[in-house]
Amino acid sequence: MHVSYNDRTDLLYIRLDDKKQDVINRRVSDDVVLDIGEGNKIIGIEILDASMHVTLDRLLPVKYKVSKAAV
DSSP: OEEEEETTTTEEEEEOOOSOOOOEEEEOSSSEEEEEOGGGOEEEEEETTGGGTSOHHHHSSOOOOOOOOOO
16 A cells, blocks of 8 residues: 655555556546456545545554454
8 A cells, every 4th residue: 555645736646556557537527537457446545635634643653553363
């Protein structure tokens, strides 16, 4: 997963899958566009006017944990 934010355009993009593939853009609201890839899976989420919808200082920088799969 990759998260990027452009403060000049106030655009937040969350990339869920790093695989190169063709995508179809599907607008789900005035400010949210989903990138749909192979198998009708969501590949990315684009949020326009992100500062109005997301508390950016809580989101950026992104903190995460990687959990080990059960054996």
